[in-house]
Amino acid sequence: MQLPDMHAAEPIPDAARTEIERLLRSGDLFRYTAEHDSPVSLLEAEFAEMMGSRFALAVSSCSAALFLSLRALGLSAGARVLIPGFTFAAVPSAVVHAGCVPVLCEVGEDYRISMNDFAHRLKGGIDAVVVSHMRGHTSDMDAIMALCSEADVPVIEDAAHSLGTVWRGRKIGTIGKLGCFSFQSYKMVNAGEGGILITDDADLVARAIIMSGAYEHNWKKHPVLHEAFARWQNQLPLYNLRLSNMSAALIRPQLDALPRRVTDGRRNHDYVAARLNAARYFDVPDPLPGEERAPDSIQFNILELETDQIAAFAALADRKGVKVQVFGQSKDNARAFWNWQFIENLPDLPATRDMLMRACDVRLPVRLTYPELDAVTQVLMDAMKEVTAPDSVAVA
Numbered sequence: 001m002q003l004p005d006m007h008a009a010e011p012i013p014d015a016a017r018t019e020i021e022r023l024l025r026s027g028d029l030f031r032y033t034a035e036h037d038s039p040v041s042l043l044e045a046e047f048a049e050m051m052g053s054r055f056a057l058a059v060s061s062c063s064a065a066l067f068l069s070l071r072a073l074g075l076s077a078g079a080r081v082l083i084p085g086f087t088f089a090a091v092p093s094a095v096v097h098a099g100c101v102p103v104l105c106e107v108g109e110d111y112r113i114s115m116n117d118f119a120h121r122l123k124g125g126i127d128a129v130v131v132s133h134m135r136g137h138t139s140d141m142d143a144i145m146a147l148c149s150e151a152d153v154p155v156i157e158d159a160a161h162s163l164g165t166v167w168r169g170r171k172i173g174t175i176g177k178l179g180c181f182s183f184q185s186y187k188m189v190n191a192g193e194g195g196i197l198i199t200d201d202a203d204l205v206a207r208a209i210i211m212s213g214a215y216e217h218n219w220k221k222h223p224v225l226h227e228a229f230a231r232w233q234n235q236l237p238l239y240n241l242r243l244s245n246m247s248a249a250l251i252r253p254q255l256d257a258l259p260r261r262v263t264d265g266r267r268n269h270d271y272v273a274a275r276l277n278a279a280r281y282f283d284v285p286d287p288l289p290g291e292e293r294a295p296d297s298i299q300f301n302i303l304e305l306e307t308d309q310i311a312a313f314a315a316l317a318d319r320k321g322v323k324v325q326v327f328g329q330s331k332d333n334a335r336a337f338w339n340w341q342f343i344e345n346l347p348d349l350p351a352t353r354d355m356l357m358r359a360c361d362v363r364l365p366v367r368l369t370y371p372e373l374d375a376v377t378q379v380l381m382d383a384m385k386e387v388t389a390p391d392s393v394a395v396a
Contacts, residue, residue, distance in 0.1 A: 001374070004372040023245055040248040041222075047196055053199065056196055059194075059212050062158070064239075070156065077099045080124075081103060082121055083095065083105070087134050090334075102343055103126060112138070114351065115143050123151075130155075134161065137299070138172060156177065163181050164261070167290060178201075182194070194243050211237060266295060268368055276380065282301075284300045296366055297363050299360065300359075311329050324362055324380070325362075326357070
């Protein structure tokens, strides 16, 4: 079967068209023009209800949500923020942008935070934690929350890849003090760009709302305790990180499709994972007990092969039509911590480095059918067979 387009997203639901056409006719793209019920306000209310949170704030990106979350915590300049060594560069960038210092901890072969290293670094003077559920893999949130509660350290969840994931009965993004999500094109809900943060803390969200760009008295259009806003009026800088009504119009009808997308994504991931795990050289880590994932991609480690053979495998799969990203094997990959040269005194994380040199990433859109999944998997297995043939010469 011909390979599918691995980068094409699902169509935007037809239900978005009426609202988009209304916005085009009215030109009403700014979230604060209407007195009430703007598309962005409705999105915030619907998202908060869906997640079971008291408050939501839609902003321009998940990076903006992380930045505002850090600023809303009122951290001092130079505050130390613990993050995993395997995440996207936007996470340490948000920490730096907030005037804080990123502190990196090790990540294991299952792409999750190494709890021993996390506990050790937490004792070294940490002011906040950002837990990145990187590529939708959930770290042990029970252990993390217990350690952070004991140390009185607030936790922000970077759930950019985890909308729809459940950890032991609790929705990811609702476990920490704040949760941040992405609406970028390669996520479960696609607006091209955009993000949202959720919290149950009225004071935190009031601070975030004002700093997001609710100037003068636009904060009155948010359903938050107004005494919380009054406390911060004119006391905080405005960063203008608002979401537009057009983006909200694209997002809102996709929320209804989320349960089906999560189910389809998990089905696709587990189907391909079972085939790869049955073959030599591939290892797809299992979920942790109680973790119900919502994947739209698949990650696997290459076992037994040398670095040049892994590179040759990725290059050959690419030539056959399936893009394989080996996180650590490019000079500019934004997910390889040694490329975050904007961090002063960047540490070495040997366990994370070793994992990243063997960890592969393949997009697996939720819309794919079983025959298409078979075609993708066959390319991966054929490329591996050729690279590991006795007379093979690894050429990337």
